[in-house]
Amino acid sequence: MKELSFLTEHCSYPAKELNDPAPSAEQIEHILQAAMSAPDHGELTPYRFLIIEGEARFRLAEIFAQATLQRNPEVDEATLNKQKNKPLRAPMIITVIANITQNPNIPEIEQILCAGCAAQHIQLACRALGFGSIWLTGANSYDMTVYQALGLDIDERIIGFIYIGTPADKRLKKKRAPAKKITRYWNRSQHTDFAI
Numbered sequence: 001m002k003e004l005s006f007l008t009e010h011c012s013y014p015a016k017e018l019n020d021p022a023p024s025a026e027q028i029e030h031i032l033q034a035a036m037s038a039p040d041h042g043e044l045t046p047y048r049f050l051i052i053e054g055e056a057r058f059r060l061a062e063i064f065a066q067a068t069l070q071r072n073p074e075v076d077e078a079t080l081n082k083q084k085n086k087p088l089r090a091p092m093i094i095t096v097i098a099n100i101t102q103n104p105n106i107p108e109i110e111q112i113l114c115a116g117c118a119a120q121h122i123q124l125a126c127r128a129l130g131f132g133s134i135w136l137t138g139a140n141s142y143d144m145t146v147y148q149a150l151g152l153d154i155d156e157r158i159i160g161f162i163y164i165g166t167p168a169d170k171r172l173k174k175k176r177a178p179a180k181k182i183t184r185y186w187n188r189s190q191h192t193d194f195a196i
């Protein structure tokens with residue numbers, strides 16, 4: 001049950017509650033190695049990572065501001081500042097990028113799902129090492145200005161920005177809906193309200 005509670009008690013933390021320290025270089029290597037064991041049809045490794053920390057976050061802030069302005073040249077200053085502040089909320093961001101190749105047996109959706117699993121492995125590995133994280137996207141994740149500035153290729157997409165740091169309250173608990181509410185045994189002769 002201890003192993004299971006690692007999963008059942010997993011939760012995300014608001015980015016602004018993620019403080020220094022970020023994982024060390026050695027810890028980040030372990031975290032990203034954990035991501036490499038995401039389920040991967042055909043062993044394509046259809047993802048890659050960009051680590052953004054320290055001063056690099058300020059450059060990302062400028063990119064977010066530039067992209068926001070291009071999306072809406074009339075944007076007000078408060079919104080622009082909010083965008084600029086986004087990357088500064090946590091000490092480290094790992095950008096998970098799906099790297100999609102044309103393959104007759106492995107459709108795009110499977111490659112994107114694989115990249116998503118890698119992102120989730122990053123979150124779980126962070127937790128295993130005592131760090132908190134949250135997976136965020138938003139308009140910047142789908143913006144060509146951001147893609148160009150971060151050096152994405154034509155077949156690449158941002159799956160998410162994983163914000164990482166040390167949470168003030170490590171024992172944050174969240175109430176989850178019971179799985180049996182959304183689960184049924186298929187093709188079973190006996191019907192009951194609760195299938196499990």
Ligand SMILES: Cc1cc2nc3c(=O)[nH]c(=O)nc-3n(C[C@H](O)[C@H](O)[C@H](O)COP(=O)(O)O)c2cc1C
Nearest residue numbers: 010011012013116134135136137138139159160174
């Ligand atoms: C693909 C993806 C994108 C997400 N993007 C956002 C986002 O932009 N903003 C946000 O508040 N939550 C986003 N979330 C949800 C958070 O990562 C997180 O799951 C949510 O805050 C609930 O917390 P929990 O993980 O503890 O249940 C996203 C989740 C996924 C899987």
